[in-house]
Amino acid sequence: MAQNCQGGLVMREVAIVGVGMTRFGRLEMTNVEMFSVAGKEALLDAGLAPRDIQALFVGNVFATFEEGQSNLAPFLASDLGMKHIPAIRIEGACASASLALREAFIWVASGAYDLVMAGGTERALAMETPLATRTFAMGSDSRYEASTGITFPGVFAMMAHRYAYKYGLPLKTLKEHMASVAVQNHLHALDNPKAQFHRAITTEDVLTSPMIADPLQLYDCCPFSDGAAAVILAPFDQARHLVKKPVRITGVGQASAGPLYTHPDITRVLARERSAYQAYHQAGRTPKDIDICELHDCFTIAQIVATEGLGFFDFGKGSQAAADGESGRKGTIPINPSGGLKAKGHPIGATGAAQVYEITQQLREEAGSRQIPGAKIGMTDTLGGDLMICCNLILEV
């Protein structure tokens, strides 16, 4: 079962054989401790020993800044007992773990390694909200944008205003549609034991929550979170002998864009559209083939825009579709059954791997009370910085 990649050489099919994840929320653990929990769970899930793993790729954004730790990856490998292996930290803001997974993918697909671990870890809750907000905003342009005081709630608030204006939607209507995203993701998280929030909320709760950056209110925003997630990859031919249901990675995509001030229209995320195209093209799939998707709902408007950029709904229609429950468990494309960044939590360097954790559990039919029946093809979507980097994976059983 070999597949071609862009260059025409024969590449191996790659599959996921193990996943692990901490609970998300306030963990009061170091990055080494958190990733150790996630990594051990992934090893146990795959039935592998630490010495079986040949390389580690790990996403992390703020260990230097927040924990005083650079060169994080060898500490994680060493603590897990995966001694002396190549261990690489990868950073692309909130997309870091997805980038790490994509690097791991090519090392296995190329035949260089058989068994590798990829994932991510992040501590954000040790920082108070104002510092965390400022720190996260380091993903925006330090030369021309940070000096204006812009932070991510402001960026996505502008996106919401522009969306309403562009599609002639009354802001009050858009806000109700956005609120439905928050309500839905909180509902999904009720069934996720590892989610940060386990509390159903109402549209009324969202619309009466404190204003953060007009029109975004508190419940339009994902939380700060601590957490880690890990994934083990293997060649598909080997994976079949290791686990009952290997989950194949059939498409990967990654793209970038310039600073925010170069974007012609911030309701269209060009990095996502290019990245998703790559993933669809490699997998030989279209948006209609996707049964389930974990996507980057850092704010409620971000989920609406993502469902359009990935091709699930027409541009300008994602808002109404969310309100109509089209992205709910029983909708045409179930989105964020884990609760998403909004309610599962968003430890930024770990988020992409947590998305793969959820899709893997769903495709294996091991998602318990949040199982989407019959899901065979899943997708992940992770956005970093202010619309500057995106990475997508397509997973299949």
Place this chain on the structure above:
Amino acid sequence: MAQNCQGGLVMREVAIVGVGMTRFGRLEMTNVEMFSVAGKEALLDAGLAPRDIQALFVGNVFATFEEGQSNLAPFLASDLGMKHIPAIRIEGACASASLALREAFIWVASGAYDLVMAGGTERALAMETPLATRTFAMGSDSRYEASTGITFPGVFAMMAHRYAYKYGLPLKTLKEHMASVAVQNHLHALDNPKAQFHRAITTEDVLTSPMIADPLQLYDCCPFSDGAAAVILAPFDQARHLVKKPVRITGVGQASAGPLYTHPDITRVLARERSAYQAYHQAGRTPKDIDICELHDCFTIAQIVATEGLGFFDFGKGSQAAADGESGRKGTIPINPSGGLKAKGHPIGATGAAQVYEITQQLREEAGSRQIPGAKIGMTDTLGGDLMICCNLILEV
């Protein structure tokens, strides 16, 4: 011209078709500005346009901490006009750029991409020396080591003491041998227009310079530096048509180790020994085959230990060999003809790419007055953290 990698699949041979580098020293430029200079020079060297480049891999350690910029890679790609490509920041302390080159290597070797850019950029001189020293020490264990106040001069001072004790060398003798490393690297840098220091020094200068961490004096230590370097890779078959003398990457290695307190003997760098073995094995070469080497002389004792770990001299003999001029331009193995970290400078996230810049110029016979005649096979060696990560490349014409 295909070669096998570990997994048995056929991989393509990879070659360097362009290199670029800023002057090292105090540059007063942003990371985007510095990398732009290096990247444009590499594109010009390869005769390529920005739109030809399919992906960017960039090493950087402290842009978040020092410049308030996370997600650096897409900003670099966008500024160079390489729009929308996958752009990935990679961090492994001082080895970051070498790790980035190794990631770039596998994407080309596997056939996924044809033309990619890899490199690194770092600003360190904007920080005053005490802050920079503390910041660099984030590469040591934040849990058990940083709290003791340990910084890298202290780590390598312990290495020097242990080296003298283990091999029964009077400390005074070792200090003279170490001084010869500094004298030699400053001599080499006189011929490097991009080096930070252009000043010959004497053994007397070294031995009378201020004490930093006994037995290391000021001139035993490399400087803090700003700078960037970039390298463009292509499949060898394509490279032959692009440039007159493509430089093949015939071996890559990377390995890690646990925190310093787990090392049985800090005069032996196990991450390096394993990494170098991988590179030699892949290239089908031995230390005797190497004509020229750029290695990690962050301190003079580090160069001595590296020449042993790479197999150029027996363990315990590197010190005397340095004093005897065996690693000089006319020695058995010319080391750091660029001036090395010690005199060329050490902008940490860029250093691995700068080593490749030098070896490439030497193998092309374009190194001017610092040319080592007849050099056909070169090696780079980059160490990160307190002996925790190492990456080696073997380059050939």
